[in-house]
Amino acid sequence: METSLLYPGVTLRTVREHKFKSDYLSVVFICSGELYDRAHAAILPQVLTRGCRAYPTEAALDGALLDLYDASLQCSGQTNGESFLFSFRLSVNEADFLPDGQEIRRKARDLFFSFIFDVLREKDGFVKRIFLEEKKNLLERLNAEKVNKPRYAVARCLHFLCENEPLDYQTKDLRRDIRKVTAKSLYDYYLRVLREARVEVFYYGREERESVEKDLKARLAPLDTEKRPYVRDVFSPLKPAVMRKTERLEAHQSTLCVGYKTALTGAEDQSALALTRELLCISPTSLIFENLREKQSLCYSCADKLLPRKGVYLLYAGIDGRNAKTVEETLDRQLDTLISGNFSTERLENGKRAIINALLQMNDSPAEIEGRCIRALLSGREDDPEAAKARVAALGKEDVMRAAASLKKDSVFLLYGVRKEKKNP
Amino acid sequence: MKIKTIHIPEVGEEFKTFTHPSGMRVILAEKDLYTGYGLLSVDFGSILEEYEEEGGIFSFPDGTAHFLEHKMFENPDGADTFVKFDACGADANAYTSTDRTCYLFSTSDDFCKGLSVLLESVFTPFFTPENVKKEKGIILQELKMYRDNPYEAVSRALISAMYERLRIRNDICGSIRSVKSVTADDLTRAYTRFYRPERMILTLCGRFNADEVIRVIDACVPAQGTVLPPCRAIGEKNENTVFKRKKTLYCGVTTPMFAAGIKCPAYGLSGQERLIAYNYMSVAAQALFATSSPFVSRLRAEGLLPFDCSDDVVCDRDCAHILFFAHTFDVKKTEKIFFEEIGRLITEGIGEECFERTKKLLYSSFLSEFNSSESTAHLYSSDAFDGIDTSLVPSSILNMTGEKAAEFIAKILRREAISVVAALPQQQKGAL
Known part of the structure; x- marks a missing residue:
């Protein structure tokens, strides 16, 4: 990967590669600190996706992309700890493989950048009709927060883990703040994002770096402005006592979430945490999978989530609510196994192999490379897959024991599934 | 060979591609990617x-194919197949669909070892x-997890x-009752009948040596036994007509949903005929959805769509259909517009x-x-499964x-071949 600075705070990363049939370009705006405005950020991608001045309806935009051999253009927003990432992504088929050999890359880029810079607006804001429709749609989507039960349970557990921190932004608050957003305030926010957010640009394809750089420097000239410094996430403090909450919801299955805090921060610490997760929960040979699922038949799926820059980690599993205590005890025992180092060298080495294998396989996906880069950058490091591999390879049992011991239980949330026809427990 | x-x-x-002496069909696609991907479709x-x-x-019993899939990574000696995969840096998984069961692994490490673990299991x-x-x-x-997903419903x-x-029409996982009724004997009978090399396609994609993987296949796949007579799924009485034209469902959605399905006659088509049918079904899906x-522009203009809608085209050996799903603020109005647009398409035809x-x-x-070992392997495997020549x-x-x-x-846009479903929030039950 080659890196060059297009403008202050606007970095281009290119990988020249011939193994794919399409080329990939993304522009990612990293919004932190004052730009971390969840209400405006939530609605912005929906409004932008409705079209741009050259293609003022979704139908026109969809048609234009189909004409370019179904070029893929995506605009999405994603929270990442206490940052918000706006990503614009373009994927275009290589001319060599098209039946008419048509060179469509330039045309697709014209469309892509007019989509970013030449948005649909009227007077001093976004088009009001579109804005109001999308606001209504977003509020409707928020009403559906309980449809996906495990996701809802994780969100509730994160709320208890990070109460009153910037990350703790509940749906009711979001709903309240979205109501205050106007077509003008949203447009102003977008201009601020373009002007002030740090930008990462990724190119992955056959074009030579110099050519890509020249083209993108010209197209991204509007981003040549002074950028805000990136504001790092604040570590979430451990509660003096474990908080326990239960919420009842009509469902066939319950979800148990156990949240932990860790104070580990450095690159080596993160590698040790990655290995700990692998051994604890991620793989089908992990302790939780082996014990909770295969030996005790208490769940079908168990998963975890780490917010590395917040020091927050949580385990969650779909279970029968009546077994919640047994499940939590099993989770405790598996973590204790890692803390005590009571696991084989074979398990340790297999875990390391799995992580290194995953790091290598990321090289087959432009989007995965982009994700890896962004995660490193948000942690204050440059992406260096070789160094990451070396860090994992160097890990020993004591590193896992240390990382596991750093995980302190903070909050436990049970989403208790109840059926209407049955009495509540 | x-x-x-x-x-x-x-x-x-x-x-x-070749047919192994065991009867198993093998597809080898060498690609310069880090990820080596192995897929065994049964x-x-x-x-x-x-x-x-x-x-x-x-x-x-319903759910037997899926139950078998769950049991295939266990061994008589108590060894965990996943540990064996771990030892060669491989990630493994499996899934069951309506027409096949697939076992897969991916690795950037010891590909041949991963393959032998898969086949031995x-x-x-x-x-x-x-x-x-x-x-x-x-x-x-697992069943309960799916039941909590209203989109599955x-x-x-x-x-x-x-x-x-x-x-x-049945749940791939079966029902609570049918799963409880499955016995070891059911699994043995199903395995003996269907898990035969001649009913399998092995597709390998990525960086590997073809001679080496063939040696692994030779060592791990048993010789062909007695060839059993062909079998076929119990099919529809009527390929051209839907069972029910309309259904209303109360489930866990918060915004109502409109779903439509167009049943297309496909039984008895050759692979190449199915490929052509799939292409033209895709034209119909594009024209409509x-x-x-x-249709979608009208729904959007009327402010009926809070979320993106989705469609799917399926043209398998035993069934073919086009499906459409959309959340909508007004199911009745959406249904009305849907049938108006079907009528318009029949009258005016599809534009150039x-x-x-x-x-x-x-x-x-x-x-x-x-663009990836995984998608390439699935493409080749599915085509071979469906009798399609990928090169065509x-x-x-x-x-x-x-x-x-x-x-x-x-030919396909006929009222008797279309089902629609109105999915309404549970709370509306009795309110209408």
């Missing part, structure tokens, strides 16, 4: 849980009353409205622009399958004509 090399010059790809999915063979009808069944009982608890939790309601007999289609765009879409979808896909798209598209669409 004759190895054939198939070229796809339009997209600069090629693969090797011709046994949920629709074959009731089948016809030499005039007799045989059946297994699938060819070493181990079912005991104890391990079957243990698995029931896990599968019942909507999809199931639509398919069961369209199909009267074909087991596609693309973001740029008049839409037709040309669909060709580009199909070509692009095909091309993008070659580009020409099948480029040779499509507007006249044939119009003729095909006129």
Whole structure:
């Protein structure tokens, strides 16, 4: 990967590669600190996706992309700890493989950048009709927060883990703040994002770096402005006592979430945490999978989530609510196994192999490379897959024991599934 | 063993294929990617849980194919197959669909070792009353997880409205009752009947040495036994008509949903005929359900769509249909617009622009399958499974004509071939 600075705070990363049939370009705006405005950020991608001045309806935009051999253009927003990432992504088929050999890359880029810079607006804001429709749609989507039960349970557990921190932004608050957003305030926010957010640009394809750089420097000239410094996430403090909450919801299955805090921060610490997760929960040979699922038949799926820059980690599993205590005890025992180092060298080495294998396989996906880069950058490091591999390879049992011991239980949330026809427990 | 090399010059790809002496079909696609991907597809999915063979009808409890999938990574010696995969840096998984069960692994490390672990596991069944009982608890939790997903319920309601007999209408995992009834003997019977090399396709894609992987296959796959007579799923009484035209469902959605399914006659088609049918079904799907289609544009203009909508085209050996799902603020109005647009399409036909765009879409979808080892392996495997010659896909798209598209669409857009489902929030039950 080659890196060059297009403008202050606007970095281009290119990988020249011939193994794919399409080329990939993304522009990612990293919004932190004052730009971390969840209400405006939530609605912005929906409004932008409705079209741009050259293609003022979704139908026109969809048609234009189909004409370019179904070029893929995506605009999405994603929270990442206490940052918000706006990503614009373009994927275009290589001319060599098209039946008419048509060179469509330039045309697709014209469309892509007019989509970013030449948005649909009227007077001093976004088009009001579109804005109001999308606001209504977003509020409707928020009403559906309980449809996906495990996701809802994780969100509730994160709320208890990070109460009153910037990350703790509940749906009711979001709903309240979205109501205050106007077509003008949203447009102003977008201009601020373009002007002030740090930008990462990724190119992955056959074009030579110099050519890509020249083209993108010209197209991204509007981003040549002074950028805000990136504001790092604040570590979430451990509660003096474990908080326990239960919420009842009509469902066939319950979800148990156990949240932990860790104070580990450095690159080596993160590698040790990655290995700990692998051994604890991620793989089908992990302790939780082996014990909770295969030996005790208490769940079908168990998963975890780490917010590395917040020091927050949580385990969650779909279970029968009546077994919640047994499940939590099993989770405790598996973590204790890692803390005590009571696991084989074979398990340790297999875990390391799995992580290194995953790091290598990321090289087959432009989007995965982009994700890896962004995660490193948000942690204050440059992406260096070789160094990451070396860090994992160097890990020993004591590193896992240390990382596991750093995980302190903070909050436990049970989403208790109840059926209407049955009495509540 | 004759190895054939198939070229796809339009997209600069090629693969090797042969039938192993065991009867298993093998596809080898060497690619310069870090990820090596192995996929073993077994011709046994949920629709074959009731089948016809030499005039007799045989059946297994619902969910048997899926149950078998859960048990295939256990070994008589107690060794965990996943630990063996771990030792060669491989990630492994499996899934069951209506028409097949697939076992897969991916690795950037020791590919041949990963392959031998996969093959040894699938060819070493181990079912005991104890391990079957243990698995029931896990599968019942899986069933409950799906039951909490209202989209599964909507999809199931639509398919069961369209199909009267074909087991596609049943849940792949089975029901709580059927899962509880599965025995080790059921699994042994199903395994013996369907897990035979001649009913399997092994597809390998990525960086490996072809001679080495063939040696692994030779060592791990048992010789062909007695060839059993062909069997077929119990099919529909009427291929051209849906079972029920309309269904209302109350489920866990918060915003109502409108779903529509168009049943297309496909039984008895050859692989190449199915490929052509799939292409023209895609034209119909684009004309009706693309973001740029008049139907979706009208829904958008009326402010009825809070979320993106989705569609799917399926043209399998036993069934073919086009599905559409949309959240909507007004199901009745959406249904009305849907049938108006169907009528308009029948009267006015599909425009040249839409037709040309669909060709580009199909070509692009095909091309993008070659961007990863995983998608390439699934493409080759599915095509082989369905009797499609992958090298003919580009020409099948480029040779499509507007006249044939119009003729095909006129044939499939009939009221008696369409089911619609209104999925409403549970709270509205009794309120209407």
